[in-house]
Amino acid sequence: MAERRLFEDIADAIRGLILDGTYPPGARLPGERELSERFEVSRVTIREAEIALQATGWIHIRTGAGAYVEAQIPGDSKRLPPVSAFEVTEARSLFEAEAAALAAPTISADTLAKLDELLAAMADDAASEDEISVIDREFHMTIAAASNNKAIIHVIENLWRMRLELPEVRQSHSLVCRKDGRARKAEHADVVDALRRRDAAGARLAMRRHFNRLLESMLDETEERALDELRRRAAESRERYLLSSKLA
Numbered sequence: 001m002a003e004r005r006l007f008e009d010i011a012d013a014i015r016g017l018i019l020d021g022t023y024p025p026g027a028r029l030p031g032e033r034e035l036s037e038r039f040e041v042s043r044v045t046i047r048e049a050e051i052a053l054q055a056t057g058w059i060h061i062r063t064g065a066g067a068y069v070e071a072q073i074p075g076d077s078k079r080l081p082p083v084s085a086f087e088v089t090e091a092r093s094l095f096e097a098e099a100a101a102l103a104a105p106t107i108s109a110d111t112l113a114k115l116d117e118l119l120a121a122m123a124d125d126a127a128s129e130d131e132i133s134v135i136d137r138e139f140h141m142t143i144a145a146a147s148n149n150k151a152i153i154h155v156i157e158n159l160w161r162m163r164l165e166l167p168e169v170r171q172s173h174s175l176v177c178r179k180d181g182r183a184r185k186a187e188h189a190d191v192v193d194a195l196r197r198r199d200a201a202g203a204r205l206a207m208r209r210h211f212n213r214l215l216e217s218m219l220d221e222t223e224e225r226a227l228d229e230l231r232r233r234a235a236e237s238r239e240r241y242l243l244s245s246k247l248a
Helices: 006-019 031-040 043-055 087-103 109-122 131-145 150-165 169-177 181-194 202-247
Strands: 059-062 066-069
Touching: 006 031, 006 043, 043 059, 043 066, 043 109, 043 131, 043 202, 059 109, 066 087, 087 131, 087 169, 087 181, 087 202, 109 181, 131 150, 131 202, 150 169, 169 202
Parallel strands: none
Antiparallel strands: 059 066
8 A cells, every 4th residue: 555645644633633622623723834833844735634634524724714623523533434445435326326316306506506616626637636536525515415315415424534534445546536537527527417407317327327437447456456566576586586596
């Protein structure tokens, strides 16, 4: 598994300060400069950590006003079950497909306009991977909210916590999403098209196609990593053999 990036460690440290009451719900976090000095990292790293915390529901960032702890924080990520990325994606496929189907008949023009804005933001090539994750979550949660089913919304919120907070799940998604950006954007657009037509069956099918392709990409990525590991071990064995042959 790839090494954790620095901003993830900083996000965990800030999350700990929220949990111990240093920054209680509703409190404003110190500015980027102060946090960068406290943790001895760059302001860019602080910004990335705050984006990650916003994506997982711990803080919200107000443009020009700073970052604030959410009134209701998710809780300690250690409470999440030890599930795989594949399991999380399977569950999301089941619940988010039905959420889309429920949303289709009654989705408002304002919600469709918001989804169009998110599609445009997702297509911005200048957006970072973490910014895309924030946009992606907002896209899916907007559809979940439009289902008007509080139980489904709650389940999808927690599935997104697993998606963004569990290190192995986050890493697996990161590896896949770096390679399939164009397909993901087209699939999201297909979901919105079905919602705009008020086509419940079409919205369900479009969402399932999105997750089925994601599951297939995960399987391909797992196989590729396994092959890479075999090649690495074979290369090490070859080097040891050649070295021992020279010494013989």
